[in-house]
Amino acid sequence: MAKRIKVGVIGLGWPGREHLKGYLKSARAEVVAVCDANEELAGNIAKEHDIPSVYADHKVMFKASDVEAVSVCLPNFLHAPVTLDALRAGRHVICEKPPALDARQARRMADAAKKGGLTLMYALCQRFTGAAKLVKDYVDKGELGEIYFGRAVYHRRRGIPLGTGAWFTDKKRSGGGALIDIGVHALDCAWWMMGSPKPVSVSGSAYHKFADVLPKGTHFDVDDSAFGLIRFDSGATLILECSWALNLSGGSVTQIAGTKGGVEMNPLKILTERDGVQVDITPHVPDADAFGGQTDHFLACVQTGRTPLMGAEEGVRLMQMLDGIYKSAATGREVRIK
Ligand SMILES: NC(=O)c1ccc[n+]([C@@H]2O[C@H](COP(=O)([O-])OP(=O)(O)OC[C@H]3O[C@@H](n4cnc5c(N)ncnc54)[C@H](O)[C@@H]3O)[C@@H](O)[C@H]2O)c1
Known part of the structure; x- marks a missing residue:
């Protein structure tokens, strides 16, 4: 088995917590950080699952932590800017649905992933x-x-x-x-x-x-x-x-x-x-555990470089x-x- 990928979850509403559950169950992942503007929520979740680092700001997380891949589980208007920040900081991303506010944003996200040679997947869990x-x-x-x-x-x-x-x-x-x-x-x-x-x-x-x-x-x-x-x-x-x-x-x-x-x-x-x-x-x-299957598939793509089932270009079309x-x-x- 390839080495575990260091992951972080940004945004800890219901879907963020589902992504986290998936990672905690996966042999491919080591959860090293969680991030939410509500620091108390993030702190409690980190404590519950023994996650070493807690952040309120994703940019600080990208500077301070060795996280390699992140779930972006934030309100829709933050999908593009936070995904772009992550990709520009060299992190692989799985971003919640919808991919972005519009196709122009999704295009920029796809281009940034391609430029960085990074995995960008969208979380359309019904495929799983x-x-x-x-x-x-x-x-x-x-x-x-x-x-x-x-x-x-x-x-x-x-x-x-x-x-x-x-x-x-x-x-x-x-x-x-x-x-x-x-x-x-x-x-x-x-x-x-x-x-x-x-x-x-x-x-x-x-x-x-x-x-x-x-x-x-x-x-x-x-x-x-x-x-x-x-x-x-x-x-x-x-x-x-x-x-x-x-x-x-x-x-x-x-x-x-x-x-x-x-x-x-x-x-x-x-x-x-x-x-x-x-x-x-x-x-x-x-x-089937659709969320668990989805995050595991994302990690498998990060490990192998395979294009994900719901990748950057499909996000633009959608x-x-x-x-x-x-x-x-x-x-x-x-x-x-x-
Ligand atoms: N796949 C699914 O079935 C499913 C279900 C529900 C929601 N979603 C998607 O998930 C995303 C989040 O939805 P939600 O229901 O959790 O929303 P929410 O408003 O309930 O929760 C969002 C979380 O993000 C945090 N947050 C907001 N701004 C932040 C910032 N700048 N930095 C860090 N944390 C920040 C909030 O504190 C909150 O904990 C949306 O895009 C939504 O479409 C997907």
Whole structure:
């Protein structure tokens, strides 16, 4: 086994603590530092897990510590600047979703990783569930034929997050609402299962209808639901629906359809045909530790130099699709993606 990688986690909200759990379980990692603006929180977590160094400022951490790889689990507006600081300081990065506030930032992050010869991965944990891996295996082995349609749905009937200092509902700090927060998970998972084709055009709508469910005085200038249609250079089409608040039942659905078969998830069903008979398979996939699998994959990529499952260039494409839906929603026109 290669030597353990010295890791640090920046931002210790729920996802940051999930990354930390993954590292603590991994034989590839030695957790040497945690960093959070809330020093008391960081101090308590460090004490609980015997982590030697605690920082309130990531720049101080990069100067003072020998950490080699970091998780960036901060509010969205900090993804690009902190990831760029880390890459410029020679550290490998796994950054939480969404990759950035927009595709231009994601481009700068990808360029910095390339320049430094460093691993940059984005944490789209739904790729690491047992069901997602099984479906991708069916696709990669050609068992569903040519995939030409995908549908990604992630609805909450009511569930608008606020975060520390209510950043989720503030466009300057979040980049957007339901679409960039949870639509990104649904879109990424379906797009990946379709083989990550190159997007060429996007149409979308976004709505803002539920200000009254938030505490009085909350700054709220983002979408609480959004819908999109994306066309790919392969000729395939993907439809996305997502909401933080919508008068429909909550839940998520991922569907992909190909020339030989299709898949529906939540619950998982594989639709095939055998000798003219339609056959539905309902696999019993054991639960996988998606966050643990994700951080372990990141470390394996750092050790081997392999491109991660959700790497820097895919992060740019994902942001181009989200930007396209927002732009189309604002202009009422289809948006081309170069
Ligand atoms: N993968 C998932 O399923 C998932 C789930 C929830 C959130 N997220 C993503 O994780 C990120 C963080 O979300 P969250 O829910 O933890 O937010 P949060 O507001 O609850 O927590 C963020 C943490 O970062 C700390 N912080 C803020 N500014 C800082 C700074 N400059 N330096 C150091 N620490 C700082 C805060 O003190 C806080 O502890 C977001 O990008 C969000 O989209 C991912």
